[in-house]
Amino acid sequence: xxxxxxxxxxxxxxxxxxxxxxxxxxxxxxxxxxxxxxxxxxxxxxxxxxxxxxxxxxxxxxxxxxxxxxxxxxxxxxxxxxxxxxxxxxxxxxxxxxxxxxxxxxxxxxx
Amino acid sequence: xxxxxxxxxxxxxxxxxxxxxxxxxxxxxxxxxxxxxxxxxxxxxxxxxxxxxxxxxxxxxxxxxxxxxxxxxxxxxxxxxxxxxxxxxxxxxxxxxxxxxxxxxxxxxxxxxxxxxxxxxxxxxxxxxxxxxxx
Numbered sequence: 001x002x003x004x005x006x007x008x009x010x011x012x013x014x015x016x017x018x019x020x021x022x023x024x025x026x027x028x029x030x031x032x033x034x035x036x037x038x039x040x041x042x043x044x045x046x047x048x049x050x051x052x053x054x055x056x057x058x059x060x061x062x063x064x065x066x067x068x069x070x071x072x073x074x075x076x077x078x079x080x081x082x083x084x085x086x087x088x089x090x091x092x093x094x095x096x097x098x099x100x101x102x103x104x105x106x107x108x109x110x111x
Numbered sequence: 112x113x114x115x116x117x118x119x120x121x122x123x124x125x126x127x128x129x130x131x132x133x134x135x136x137x138x139x140x141x142x143x144x145x146x147x148x149x150x151x152x153x154x155x156x157x158x159x160x161x162x163x164x165x166x167x168x169x170x171x172x173x174x175x176x177x178x179x180x181x182x183x184x185x186x187x188x189x190x191x192x193x194x195x196x197x198x199x200x201x202x203x204x205x206x207x208x209x210x211x212x213x214x215x216x217x218x219x220x221x222x223x224x225x226x227x228x229x230x231x232x233x234x235x236x237x238x239x240x241x242x243x244x245x246x
Contacts, residue, residue, distance in 0.1 A: 021121070
């Protein structure tokens with residue numbers, strides 16, 4: 001798994017590549033916390049190169065969304081979610097907790 | 112019938128998912144279903160490592176994966192703490208962000224993704240059997 005962060009003035013664009021499972025989820029969580037610990041609560045997560053995500057990754061997403069939405073200070077939105085991962089997120093009822101966008105520019109503009 | 116013993120460590124989840132994918136691909140499953148099978152196997156193995164073997168060092172469990180006709184059968188056998196998956200409540204998928212529970216999601220996904228999930232605990236250990244028919 002690989003995470004790269006691009007800081008815009010008003011939000012962070014975080015791209016996650018590869019596989020997020022129970023083995024890599026702690027590192028994924030740490031990368032997300034880097035943003036929130038810096039007071040960056042508006043986050044676009046680009047998932048276009050994500051190959052796999054288990055419920056361990058969903059857990060990290062949920063914790064980050066809770067943290068970001070606290071005091072209405074921000075939000076995590078998902079961009080370019082691969083079909084298989086979107087289906088699993090839907091099954092888990094997660095698509096109701098995250099806005100999703102087919103385009104990262106649109107996602108960045110939404111925050 | 113490939114049966115492999117894996118150390119109860121998360122680093123081996125990749126290999127377990129690969130093993131399931133190889134058998135499913137040879138058995139003619141679609142790539143979409145193969146992803147579901149990998150996810151179910153990952154969640155099952157994660158539960159064994161996280162719960163059955165919580166705090167246990169140098170533990171291992173076996174994974175057997177085979178086709179029987181048009182059905183794939185995944186069996187995981189561990190000697191850890193038993194775990195009554197029927198006691199796991201279905202997560203409330205309509206709960207709002209603040210009330211959303213993540214516990215039980217793995218078991219829920221396994222049940223949704225597979226045709227059958229059966230768990231049995233005895234003196235010789237815990238056996239989880241999951242099956243799915245080719246579409």
